[in-house]
Amino acid sequence: MFPISDDNPEPGRPLVTWAIIAVCIAVFLWEMSLPADEADRALLQFGAIPAALFGSMAVGAVPVWATIFTSMFMHASLGHVGGNMLYLWIFGDNVELAMGRVRFLVFYLVCGAAAALAQALQAPESIIPLVGASGAISGVLGSYLLIHPFGRVRVLIMPLPFFVRVVTVPSLVVLGFWFIIQFLSGLSSDGAKGGVAFWAHVGGFIAGMVLAPIFKRRDVPLLQRGTPRIFDARRGDERRDGGEGPRRGPWS
Structure with missing residues (x-):
């Protein structure tokens, strides 16, 4: 299941979410403007290297502790930054406004x-830099799940090869399934060899669920139930009882 939009509108403008997306895209464009060797050097300087965090090697450019934060705005490929920003676009606004x-x-x-x-502790001697916003965004997903477990999310599925469908399911299903996949993948992965940082996803998601009750506004309840919605298969969209159309993804 690949989420493309949600139908959970909130009043207000998520300026911080938009700003984070803008900064991540700007940093990625800067990375792409560098020669290949300088781009690799930038990942090493601003990525979070476990061996540096735990004191067995030195890095330059910024203090070691600061790389934990600079790494959140670095990405290794177009697919990396694109997927992360899509998830933040879909789920970040609700959490920010809450x-x-x-x-x-x-x-x-x-x-x-x-x-x-969480990822660095799996391989504290690794010299492979951790980069990407996915750990922080995983926290957003964990918070969204705790606040809006019944929010409606439109996802792409491929039940058969070359046959793609768009269905609407509760966020509890989408995000619960996503977390299980990350956890099982983490059990079979070797953090010292690089690749997807599954334990960062797991750690961020759990942190988001733990911190959501602390950071949310007092007037925002947990485990909210959404307004009943009706899916009209003939139109291919979803309506509230009042006839309001669905909330679209970034390209709608």
């Missing part, structure tokens, strides 16, 4: 730090 801008920014950074440390 917390407020300043709290959300602190929450995002704390979840990202927890995710980086």
Whole structure:
């Protein structure tokens, strides 16, 4: 299941979410403008290297502790940054508006730090830099699940080869399935060899669920139940009882 949009509108403008997306894209464009060797050097300087975090090697450019945060805005490929920003676009606004801008920014950074440390602890001698916003975004997903477990999410599925369908399912199913996949993949992965940082996803997600009750506004309840919705198969969209159309993804 690959999420493409949700139908869970909230009043307000998620300025911090938009700003994080803009910064990540700008940093990636800067990376792409560098020669290949300089781009690799930038990942080493601003990525979170486990061996450096735990004191067995030295890095330059910024203090070692700061790489935990700079690494959240670095990405290794177009697919890497694109997938991460899509998830943040879909789920970040609801979480930001449930917390407020300043709290959300602190929450995002704390979840990202927890995710980086969770991954680094799996292979503390690794010299492969950890980069990407996925750990912090995993925290956003964990918070979204706790606040909006019944939010409706539109996902792409491929039940048969070359046959793609769009279905609408509760976020509990989408995000619960996503977490299980990350956890099982983490059990079979070797953090010292690089690749997808599954334990960062697991650590960030758990941090998001733990921190959501602390960072959310007092008037925002947990485990919210959404307004009943009706799926019209003839139109291929979803309506509220009042006839309101679905909330679209970034390209709609």
